[in-house]
Amino acid sequence: MKGFSTRSIHIGEIHQLDSITTPIFQTANFLMNPSKYKVDNRDSYIYSRISNPTVRAVEQKLANLCGAKEGVLFSSGMGAITCSLLSVLSENDRAIFLTELYGGTHSLIEKVLPTLGIQCDFFSVDEISKLSLDGAKVVYVESLTNPLLKLTDVEYLARIAHENGALLFVDNTFLSPYNFRSLEFGADLEIHSVTKYINGHSDVILGFATSKDENLINKIWQKMYTLGFNPNPFEAYLVARSVKTLALRMEKHNHNAKQIAEFLSSHDKVVDVRYPSLYKQIPSCYEGCPGFGAVVYCDFLTQENALRFVENLKIFKQATSLAGVESLVTIPSLTSHASLNDEQLKKAQISKGGVRISVGVEDLDDLIEDLSQALYKI
Ligand SMILES: *Cc1c(COP(=O)(O)O)cnc(C)c1O
DSSP states (O other): OOOOOGGGGGSSOOOOTTTTTHHHHHHHHHHHOGGGOOTTOTTSOSOTTTOOHHHHHHHHHHHHHTTOSEEEEESSHHHHHHHHHHHHOOTTOEEEEETTOOHHHHHIIIIIGGGGTOEEEEEOGGGGGGOOOTTOSEEEEESBOTTTOOBOOHHHHHHHHHHTTOEEEEEOTTTHHHHOOGGGGTOSEEEEETTTTTTOSSOOOOEEEEESOHHHHHHHHHHHHHHTOOOOHHHHHHHHHHGGGHHHHHHHHHHHHHHHHHHHHTOTTOSEEEOGGGOSOOOGGGTTOSOOOSEEEEEOSSHHHHHHHHHHOSSSEEOSOOSSSSOEEEOGGGTTTTTOOHHHHHHTTOOTTEEEEEOOSSOHHHHHHHHHHHHHTO
8 A cells, every 4th residue: 555645735735714705706707707717617716615715725635635636525524425425326226335334324325315216225344245236336335434443345345346337435534544545445436524533623524525536526526516515615724724734643543542452452341342453354455554543442341331431531521523632432322323222232233331432642641541540440
């Protein structure tokens, strides 16, 4: 795998902080000069829902980090997922999804896509070798799943998808472009919730989709502005600042989380720890990853123990998001997966005593000390 180029961070320097007013000026230009400004040209800034100079600069920066030239920024990760799927799927089409997807994506698949006549089927990471595509147009997965941290073999799926004339979409949020670049292993589209690592400061909601296929990107861009999933330019500007420290933050997340996973797995009060650096075997496309990010899952067997643990933590705050500079902790069976009954939880392999930790960039000794004192109180 090619290294992560920090040089690409400097591409497309941002200089238009007043971008929200810029389109008004440019609309005047458009009225005087209509032939120069066309709706189907992403670089003619006639109206900020359609395109915006600050947003464009950030799109090109992020695409570069993912190993592509073009991408589309959205008002949220869910906006990116919705527009990407709707740009290639329509009535009577079939798509196949990973069972272990993010909850919001599940809601989209279960509540919205069927109303448009799109047939949705599921497969689990554990049954990847049995997957049969059967005319599906899209295979949709996450590279590293939440909260159980399973690694999906993107390289294998890209081969199977392409042999069957399907596209492979990869939500790469949990690894970030620093740790893994799915397009290099054959994915047709890579999606990010920019809200997580790419912004990393828990103060912005944005999404991103990128591909080497500019035709696909153009279709997704048209869905973005037609459905009104346009990103806020000021938030885009904040992301332009955030990505300057993406590599630094990822190195610290990777290091802290790996050490914490090892610490927890050697502790007698923790019955199971999941973090990819602990696995005996991983798909070969992940062997060159510099690390696996901030999220560690551990199991305390009972909800009572899990609660006692999280309530006694001082640095780790209880909150549902992840991948920001601050350490957070959550109990999936009480939050993201609260709507599942006992049987469904078991099927999803989520224990009632399961705890998901998002390890921030604080001092590692302070974090381990905090975990130790909370473990002592179980
Ligand atoms: C958070 C998240 C999303 C949704 O992103 P938003 O920015 O909250 O809309 C999608 N996929 C994954 C894996 C996520 O963690």
